[in-house]
Each structure stands twice: as C-alpha cells, then as structure tokens.
Amino acid sequence: MSASMQRLEEVLGEPDRVVVPPPWDRSAAETGIVLPQDYRAFVDRYGSVRICNDLLVWSPSIQFDPHGFEKFVRASRFAEEDILLAYEDKEEDIPFEVHPAPGGLLAWANNSKGDYCFWHMVGEDPEAWPVVVWIQDDFKWDVVDATTTEFLADVITGSYGLANDILTRIQGAPLWKHEGDWTGRF
Template sequence: MTALDDLKQLLPPPAGYGRTFDWTAVEKRLGVTEIPQDFKLLFEAYGDIRFCNRLHMFRPSANEYIDLADVTFASRVHLAAEDIGDPPTRIPPGVSVTPATLIQWGASFGGCYALWDAHDPNPDRWTLVFTDADQIQWGYYDGTVTNYLVDWLTGRFTPIPMWTLRPGIRPDIEFYDPNDPYGPTITDQVEATYVIP
C-alpha cells in the first residue's frame, strides 16, 4: 500500500471533490522540473481541503493567495527578512533553508509555514521544512507530503510543537471554498476512525 492508500483509509475522500490541475506553469515559474507527484495526487483524490481545521495546501490558481508560485514568492520575501526570527540552529545534513530554494506547499491559519527544500533538482529528494510565523521554531521531515500527513494525523510525528494534535481527538478533513478559506465548509467534516493516543 502507498501512503496515499493509508491516508484514504484514515480519512476517506468523498466522491466528487478531487481536482486535476495543470501544474506546468507553476513549475516553470518556480524553476523546478516537477512538483512532487504525490502532492498532485493528493489534489486528485481530495481537492481543496483543510486538515484538522489547521493545515491547507496551495496549488495552481488565478487567485494569488492560493497559487503555489505566488504564495511561494511572497513567503520568500518574509523568510528572508533579517528582522524576523532566528536562523535555525540545527539543520539536517544536506538540507538548505535558504529562502530562494524553499517552496511553500502549505500553511496553518496562524501563519506557520509548510515548505519544501527544493535545492535538489530531483523532487523525490526534497525535505519538508516547517517553521512558525515568527521563524523561531524549525522542524524537518525526510519524506513526502503524503507520508508526513499520515504520520502527523496518526500522532507518529510532529515537526514543531504548534503542529501537535491534542490527545483524544479524531483527525478530520474539511472541504471548503479555496477563495474563501475562512468561510463555511462545503461539506461536513470527515473524521478518522483513528483517535490520537
């Protein structure tokens, strides 16, 4: 089974919400050979969703606030600001946190960043990088977004404290209008059968 199979088993995507996008323009603007395939398959399976009312993901769009390239370029400016945050003290070998090579694939509603370290031309070798809005806490995950989601939602991995899910809750997903991410959900929440220990 793949990580996407595990995620679908944990949080089954209702039929009809998956979306297919043309990623070519975004990839060209970001100067990468390809956005990781697992990330594209997440949208094909789930469409626009929020995980645990906390994490949403970016994708190709005419809306600059949800377009993967536009969001990335805006976040690079913020991440490069010298008057914000602290540089990370422990960076895994082979990982870069240089803003010019980071791609923001997701965010929390509190402004935390979910990024790829895309300095390697092979997207299969990209590391996930996490930091809070103030760039004080940093975390890393050596794997795909889909692997990370399964590990995060089952309580096996938390990159930094603000991503910790409370014990005794069931992870969930919400479907929403990406042009109004703070608005009402399109459907009811889908809850996992798994409870965070």
C-alpha cells in the first residue's frame, strides 16, 4: 500500500463492506486508458464513495451498462457540457480540453455544486497526471501536483487550499458513505 493510500485510509477509517473491484485489465482494452494506480487501489478498497455527503468519487461500474470503463470515460462528457454551459460564448477562456482531446481532462469526481475533479492526461504515465479542479461558481481552475489519494486526503483534512470550495461539510453527515462498486451495489 502506498504512503498516500495509507494516509487516506487513516483519515477515512476502515471500509464498512467488501467491494467488488473492477477488472482493471479491461480498462485499457475498452478505452485505451490505464487509470492511476493509487486511484485503482482506492476503488479496490472503498468503491465509489460520497465524502461528507457532497463530493462523489466515481468508480467504473457495470450497473446499467456492461461496458463499465467506457461508461466511466463517457461521464467526462457531462463535465464538458457543464463547462461549456458555464462559459457560454467565452469558450476561448477555457484553459483545458476534455478527453478524448489529446492531453485532455478525464473527470473522476464531482460535487453537488457542479465542481469537478479531473486528471490532466499529459504524458504516457498515469502516475504523473496532475489533478485539476474546476470550481464552477468562480470559474476557478487549479492544477494540483498530487496523486488522487494525496489530493483526497488533503481535501478531507482541509490542508488543500480550496477544500472548502469543493467539499461542503454538513453537520452530522458521515465522513463518507459507500455509493457503489463494480457491480453497482450500494
């Protein structure tokens, strides 16, 4: 287990159930994309989760679609639509393109306010992809040189500068809850 995954597990605690992990070897075959290892380790341990009843960390799933990895990648199109709607006639101000554009963004989390977390798919090594955060209300983009699990731990602990923008802490809400796994079960 990586140090960042261990730190995140210390923050989140033990999962309350065993999840069915995705068959990661199918990802490259279905989409041509190998997702970052620390993200895969997180999903293998926790599945898809909602943090503080707000930030949803996505996970590939075959619920409603037998092509779970393709569905996961296609979900970035919803993020792209939200970005285009927000920028209306100012598309030239959008600093990134979304996958399938070469070096584009691939979404992996969002919150109730329409903010998104992406990987910036620059280079061949998914372990080197930075996290990109888009805060919709402020048209704010932030590139974070961190792995997925480092970033999530920093958001949850509040050490990431925009943590309060992307994570609304609801009084009495659980720190996290299971939202699904490869099979889609909750």
